[in-house]
Every structure is written in C-alpha cells, then in structure tokens.
Amino acid sequence: MATVTTNMSEHPAWSDLTFSDNEAAVSTDTVTDYTATSEHNHPIVGDRVIEGDGTSQDAWQNWQGLQDLPRLNLAQNFLPHQRVCVFAPHPDDEILGCAGMLQQLAANGNPIILIHVTNGTQSHPDSQIYPPQKLNVIRPQESLAALKALGIAQQVTTMTLGLADGDVFAQQAPFNEKLAAIIQPDDILVTPFVHDGHPDHEATGQVVSAFAKQHNLACYQALIWAWHWAKPDDGRIPWHCALRVDLTAEQLQRKTQAIACFKSQITVDESTGNPPILSAQAIARISQLWEVYLYEPHV
Numbered sequence: 001m002a003t004v005t006t007n008m009s010e011h012p013a014w015s016d017l018t019f020s021d022n023e024a025a026v027s028t029d030t031v032t033d034y035t036a037t038s039e040h041n042h043p044i045v046g047d048r049v050i051e052g053d054g055t056s057q058d059a060w061q062n063w064q065g066l067q068d069l070p071r072l073n074l075a076q077n078f079l080p081h082q083r084v085c086v087f088a089p090h091p092d093d094e095i096l097g098c099a100g101m102l103q104q105l106a107a108n109g110n111p112i113i114l115i116h117v118t119n120g121t122q123s124h125p126d127s128q129i130y131p132p133q134k135l136n137v138i139r140p141q142e143s144l145a146a147l148k149a150l151g152i153a154q155q156v157t158t159m160t161l162g163l164a165d166g167d168v169f170a171q172q173a174p175f176n177e178k179l180a181a182i183i184q185p186d187d188i189l190v191t192p193f194v195h196d197g198h199p200d201h202e203a204t205g206q207v208v209s210a211f212a213k214q215h216n217l218a219c220y221q222a223l224i225w226a227w228h229w230a231k232p233d234d235g236r237i238p239w240h241c242a243l244r245v246d247l248t249a250e251q252l253q254r255k256t257q258a259i260a261c262f263k264s265q266i267t268v269d270e271s272t273g274n275p276p277i278l279s280a281q282a283i284a285r286i287s288q289l290w291e292v293y294l295y296e297p298h299v
C-alpha cells in the first residue's frame with residue numbers, strides 16, 4: 001500500500017477520486033476524512049483504485065493463468081454440517097462475488113449465514129430517487145429477491161450489522177465485537193479480498209480475516225472489485241493462494257438473474273443523471289463461469 005499523507009492542501013479528498021462504485025462517495029459529515037497521495041493513490045486502497053472501465057472480460061477470459069488455477073470442490077472440501085458465514089460489505093456483494101459458491105453450498109446442505117456489514121445506503125449521493133433512508137430498505141429487499149432468483153432463499157439466514165456505508169474502516173472495533181457475538185467455532189468464513197480495492201471491502205476483508213486467524217477458522221477471500229483494477233497475472237494478487245470455483249451454465253444463468261434483481265444498482269438515476277453503479281462492463285466481467293477465492297491455510 002502506498003504511503004499515506006495527511007497534507008490536505010496538496011491532495012484531493014478521497015471522495016473526489018472516481019469510484020464506479022459510488023458507495024464510496026459519501027458525504028463528508030459522516031465519513032472519516034481521508035486524503036489521497038495522488039490522483040491514482042488512495043490512502044486506504046493505494047493503487048487499487050476503481051476508475052474508468054477497468055480490465056475487460058476478454059482479458060480475463062483469455063488469460064491461461066485463470067484456467068490453470070486449482071479448483072475448489074465445495075462438496076469435497078466443506079463438510080455439509082459446517083456453517084458458512086458470507087460477509088457482504090454492501091447488499092449485492094454476496095451475489096457479485098459468491099453467487100456460484102452460494103448455490104453450491106446450498107446444494108451441499110451447508111447452513112448459510114449472510115451478513116450485510118452495511119445496508120449500502122450511500123450508493124446514490126444527492127439522489128431524490130434513492131435517498132439513504134430508502135436505500136436502507138430497498139437494498140436488503142433486492143438481496144432477498146436475488147437469493148430467491150438463485151433458488152436458495154430458504155436456506156440462507158440474513159442479518160445486518162448496521163455499520164455506516166462508506167466508513168467501515170473507522171468502525172473496525174464495533175465490527176469485531178459483533179463478529180464475536182455471531183461466529184461459532186467450526187464456522188467457515190467468506191469475505192471480500194483484503195485488497196479488493198473498495199475501502200469498505202478491504203476493511204471487511206481485514207476484520208474478518210484477522211478474526212479467522214485469531215480463532216483458527218477457515219477463511220476464503222472473494223475477488224469482487226479486484227477484477228476491475230487488476231490485470232491478468234497482476235502482482236498485487238497472491239495467485240498462489242487462489243482457488244477457482246467452476247459454475248455450471250445453469251448456476252451462471254441464475255447468477256445473472258440474481259444480479260438483475262439489484263435494480264437500484266443497474267439503472268440510471270434519473271434525478272441526478274448518474275449512470276448505473278454497476279456498468280454493463282462490470283456486470284459482464286463478473287458474470288463468468290468461475291469465481292476466485294484466496295485461501296491460506298493457518299499454520
């Protein structure tokens with residue numbers, strides 16, 4: 001991660017940086033005031049910045065390294081009685097990163113707990129159509145609709161931690177306390193990659209993976225926004241720890257249908273004129289026959 005400076009006179013506020021995921025662009029009165037070191041270096045995510053169109057789906061499809069990754073066979077590696085806790089910084093991350101894994105876990109009989117770290121209330125700053133209080137209701141509803149589209153809603157228990165969207169880094173202590181109340185011995189944890197590129201994703205990844213390490217729990221880190229900023233064979237991703245989950249064509253079709261349930265994230269905001277949070281390219285890039293998880297056994 002890049003060196004952080006707090007010299008505000010020379011550097012733009014972090015909310016001035018371009019995030020295609022506008023969840024990061026929250027009002028300054030509710031957010032820790034971070035500053036950036038340059039146009040392309042963010043104080044939290046460094047050079048893992050989500051801007052522009054990102055790496056194309058073709059680039060990923062054509063990379064042999066992705067084809068060669070070891071496979072994660074959930075039916076062989078996850079005992080059916082083991083509870084799996086999936087952490088989504090915002091309602092939709094569970095589908096974008098893990099819709100294939102979720103379907104396979106349900107088929108394997110694993111109890112699934114879905115934990116929304118925030119309700120994603122800051123995705124539409126200044127919107128009259130999607131003000132925070134409305135998003136607070138809509139986005140969990142969209143998540144439930146998506147689980148139904150996957151055909152697994154009955155097997156998933158959803159809970160929300162109610163942390164402030166866009167500011168999870170500043171709430172690591174309460175986050176950790178809530179974890180201690182939820183997580184049980186023998187749980188398997190699934191979280192975004194600690195260097196996924198969105199500040200809330202990185203904070204979630206760091207809190208959850210540190211908790212897993214402390215309590216000797218298995219922890220899988222999903223790539224979500226990393227597909228945007230990273231390039232094939234990117235040195236910022238520990239590919240030697242990467243495992244690939246292959247989706248069937250039917251599982252991918254359901255994943256696509258589930259993504260379509262997040263109407264607030266995939267439509268133009270007529271009140272601000274802002275484009276969809278999830279661009280067509282972002283959806284195409286994540287709608288693949290694979291998901292990738294980083295897994296490091298504890299020694």
Ligand SMILES: [Zn+2]
Nearest residue numbers: 089090093198
């Ligand atoms: Zn997110």
